[in-house]
Amino acid sequence: MRPVIQVSGVRKTYGSTVAVDEVSFEVNDGEIFGLIGPNGAGKTTTMECIEGLRTPDRGTISVLGLDPFRHVYKLQDRIGVQLQQAQLQKRIKVWEAVDLWASLYRKKAIDAAHLLEQLGLTDKRNTWFMNLSGGQKQRLFIALALINDPEVVFLDELTTGLDPQSRRAIWDLVRGIRERGKTVFLTTHLMEEAERLCDRVAIIEHGRIIDIDSPQKLIDRHCPERTVVLVTSDPSAGERFRAIPVVESVICTGMRFTIRGRGDDLVAEVIHCLSENRIRVTEFRTILPNLEDVFLQLTGHSIRE
Amino acid sequence: MMMLRGLWKLTWIEIKIFLREPLGAFGTIGFPVLVFLAAGRVAGSWLSPSSLAASSLIRVGLPVFASLLIAISAVLSLVTIISIYREGGILKRLRATPLHPQTILTAHVIVKLTLTAVTLGLMVLAGKRYYPVGVHVPLFSFTIALLISTWSILSIGFLIASVVPTARFAQPIGAIILYPMIAISGLFAPVASLPPVLHALARVLPLTYAVPLLQGIWNGDAWSAHVGDVAALVVVFIVCTAISAKVFRWE
Numbered sequence: 001m002r003p004v005i006q007v008s009g010v011r012k013t014y015g016s017t018v019a020v021d022e023v024s025f026e027v028n029d030g031e032i033f034g035l036i037g038p039n040g041a042g043k044t045t046t047m048e049c050i051e052g053l054r055t056p057d058r059g060t061i062s063v064l065g066l067d068p069f070r071h072v073y074k075l076q077d078r079i080g081v082q083l084q085q086a087q088l089q090k091r092i093k094v095w096e097a098v099d100l101w102a103s104l105y106r107k108k109a110i111d112a113a114h115l116l117e118q119l120g121l122t123d124k125r126n127t128w129f130m131n132l133s134g135g136q137k138q139r140l141f142i143a144l145a146l147i148n149d150p151e152v153v154f155l156d157e158l159t160t161g162l163d164p165q166s167r168r169a170i171w172d173l174v175r176g177i178r179e180r181g182k183t184v185f186l187t188t189h190l191m192e193e194a195e196r197l198c199d200r201v202a203i204i205e206h207g208r209i210i211d212i213d214s215p216q217k218l219i220d221r222h223c224p225e226r227t228v229v230l231v232t233s234d235p236s237a238g239e240r241f242r243a244i245p246v247v248e249s250v251i252c253t254g255m256r257f258t259i260r261g262r263g264d265d266l267v268a269e270v271i272h273c274l275s276e277n278r279i280r281v282t283e284f285r286t287i288l289p290n291l292e293d294v295f296l297q298l299t300g301h302s303i304r305e
Numbered sequence: 306m307m308m309l310r311g312l313w314k315l316t317w318i319e320i321k322i323f324l325r326e327p328l329g330a331f332g333t334i335g336f337p338v339l340v341f342l343a344a345g346r347v348a349g350s351w352l353s354p355s356s357l358a359a360s361s362l363i364r365v366g367l368p369v370f371a372s373l374l375i376a377i378s379a380v381l382s383l384v385t386i387i388s389i390y391r392e393g394g395i396l397k398r399l400r401a402t403p404l405h406p407q408t409i410l411t412a413h414v415i416v417k418l419t420l421t422a423v424t425l426g427l428m429v430l431a432g433k434r435y436y437p438v439g440v441h442v443p444l445f446s447f448t449i450a451l452l453i454s455t456w457s458i459l460s461i462g463f464l465i466a467s468v469v470p471t472a473r474f475a476q477p478i479g480a481i482i483l484y485p486m487i488a489i490s491g492l493f494a495p496v497a498s499l500p501p502v503l504h505a506l507a508r509v510l511p512l513t514y515a516v517p518l519l520q521g522i523w524n525g526d527a528w529s530a531h532v533g534d535v536a537a538l539v540v541v542f543i544v545c546t547a548i549s550a551k552v553f554r555w556e
Contacts (some may be wrong), residue, residue: 053401073403081401087393089318091325096318103314104402128325144398 002065004029004152004183005050010059012045019045020056021207027152032174032184034198036191036291038303042207043187044084047156050185051081064151077106080150082141084157084187090130094121097129098143105148112147119143119173135166142173153177155186159193171197189303191291201291203298210298215291222297223289226266228259230274231283240277244269256283311404315412323382323416333378334424341371341428366492368432369519372447373487373512375424376455379417380462381479386413387466388475397556406555414459421455422448443525450522450531454515457538458483460545461511467553490516511541 003026012020020042027033035043048054050061052068052075061068066075088097098116102109116122119139124132132140138158145153155174159167174197177184188194194201195215202212211218225248233255241250241259246266251258259270267286274281295303324330344367387410390396399409425448465482469475489496489503490512499507507513518534528535 051401053397073405076401076403083394083398083401085394086398087395088398089322089390089395091322092318096321100311100314100318101402104311104404106403 002029003027004064005033005185006060006062007046007050008060010046010049010056010061012042012049012054012056018207020049023059023204023207023209025202025209025212027183027185028200029183030178030181031199032178032186032197034194034201035185035187035204036189036194036198036201036295036303037204038189041204043189043204044156045207046204047154047185047187051079051154052076077148078151080145080148080153082138082145082153082155082158084160086141088129088140091128093126093128094132094140095125097140098147101144101147107148109147110149112143115143115146118176120169135162135169138162138166138170139173142170146177150182152183152185155184157187157189159188159190167193191295191303195291203295205299218291218294219289223293224262225289226261226263227287228267228270229256229283229285229287230259230270230281231256232279232281234277234279236277237279240273240279241270244273312408312412312415315399315404315409316415319412319416320419323420329382333382333420334427337371337374337378337424338428338431340374341367342431344370345432365520365523368428368442368523369516370487370492371428372425372451372519373454373490373492373515375421375428376451376458376515377483377487379421379424379455380458380483381476382420383413383417383459383462384466384469384479385472385475387463388469388472391466391554391556392472394556400555410463414456417459418452418455421451425451442523446522446528447519450518453535453538454511454519457511457515457542460542460549463549463553464545467549486510486512489513492516509541511538514538514541 005027007026008024010020010023011018023042023046035046037043045054049056050063050068052063052072055069063075064078066078068075092100094116095112098112102112113122116125119142121136121139121143124136127136129137129140142155142158145155158174159170162170171193174184174186186197198215200212200214201218203210203218211222213221237257238250238252241247241257244259244261246261246263246269247259248262249260251260259266261269273279292303387396396409400406429444461483462479465479466475469478489499489507490510491507496504496507496513514534514537518531518538521531521534522528
């Protein structure tokens with residue numbers, strides 16, 4: 001099947017600053033694709049080039065077979081957009097915003113009342129934009145992005161600034177969008193968000209894409225280490241653990257052992273060793289690497305720095 | 306058709322939002338009317354009722370001055386709103402729809418022209434007692450003349466809105482540029498008597514053409530006597546719109 005979004009060799013500079021450099025990737029139909037990286041990495045610029053809001057200096061972009069620059073209005077009709085840090089008129093009511101947006105698209109809008117209900121905004125339909133909470137504003141922006149029943153939905157830093165509870169609620173909404181057969185393209189600097197939500201992610205830094213794959217494959221590829229932490233009073237334990245072939249290091253502080261090694265076999269091997277030698281443990285947990293570790297591995301620094 | 310529906314919806318919502326902003330509505334509608342009433346009262350206490358109607362300052366100067374204030378408050382309000390919308394990303398959010406950018410700006414122009422007509426109407430009602438019943442003013446033509454003038458000054462408003470760095474500066478910068486235009490518009494002193502530099506400046510400003518147009522129409526001149534003024538206002542509009550189309554920033 002033809003990819004929904006094709007980006008090839010895109011470059012965008014602001015003065016002497018290169019915001020996006022030779023970026024290429026594809027987004028498939030029906031997936032949640034995430035562009036992840038720290039602030040200022042070029043995520044928003046890339047997204048806005050794809051949405052037709054900016055013109056790249058070089059490279060080609062195709063969305064739903066359209067050129068976002070030449071067919072910008074035709075494209076806008078078929079996509080839904082949520083922009084980072086956007087605002088609406090302070091004193092516009094929720095229903096007025098939805099009603100206005102519904103009137104802007106050629107396609108018949110979806111049922112606004114039902115949409116507001118799904119997004120938990122029915123009670124707020126007569127509230128001014130300025131009186132909504134951060135989470136309610138974001139849900140309204142999601143409503144505006146979905147009002148034209150778009151084929152592709154763009155979400156830029158959707159949950160930034162929200163409390164964990166609102167964040168989780170919004171993740172469920174985004175999964176709901178995918179379940180309705182839409183393609184979702186999102187950016188985030190939250191690795192947990194990318195890991196829980198995205199089918200595939202592209203890691204971007206300094207305007208360049210470093211790697212693209214599913215979160216799990218990226219972790220397997222770049223961070224194959226596994227760690228087991230356990231507590232035991234068995235005096236022979238340290239020796240036994242060191243004898244396991246896949247184990248690379250064993251650190252012992254008091255009765256607490258931190259065992260590191262590569263590959264999925266590590267955990268099984270440690271459990272096997274415990275049962276074979278009848279080692280009694282009072283605590284046992286495994287630490288798996290996540291996208292955060294992948295980012296650290298690939299760039300040499302944490303995403304928050 | 307599509308665009309018209311969007312334009313109508315956006316215009317209607319912008320009018321409602323404007324009316325919900327208590328200070329904005331008062332400043333734009335109330336201020337010119339109050340200035341008009343206060344000036345009329347002061348003048349009324351100096352002059353006897355019979356000379357009141359005869360005085361050309363009160364009969365023509367004051368209504369034209371108040372009308373210019375109406376036009377300029379409308380333009381200031383536009384400059385402020387555009388810069389707030391730009392700073393808040395509202396313009397950008399509206400652009401990320403099939404709406405054409407011109408439609409967004411056109412909606413604001415329609416709102417401001419409506420506002421101008423309404424304020425003029427209020428001023429006429431409020432000022433009725435200063436004008437003896439016999440005085441006949443072609444109100445409909447005068448409204449059209451004021452709308453043409455406002456429309457031309459609005460294009461300067463867009464130019465100002467294109468260059469103001471932040472919303473905080475929009476109102477003061479707009480006021481500094483727009484209000485002095487009244488001083489050299491020929492309303493108080495003939496343009497020809499101005500120093501050469503101001504004279505040259507006055508020739509390219511729309512108020513210099515708006516003032517004779519408004520004065521003339523108020524006095525009952527035929528439109529044919531003011532083709533030149535209207536043409537000049539249109540030229541100012543075209544030039545300013547062309548420049549702001551190049552330099553206007555959406556974000």
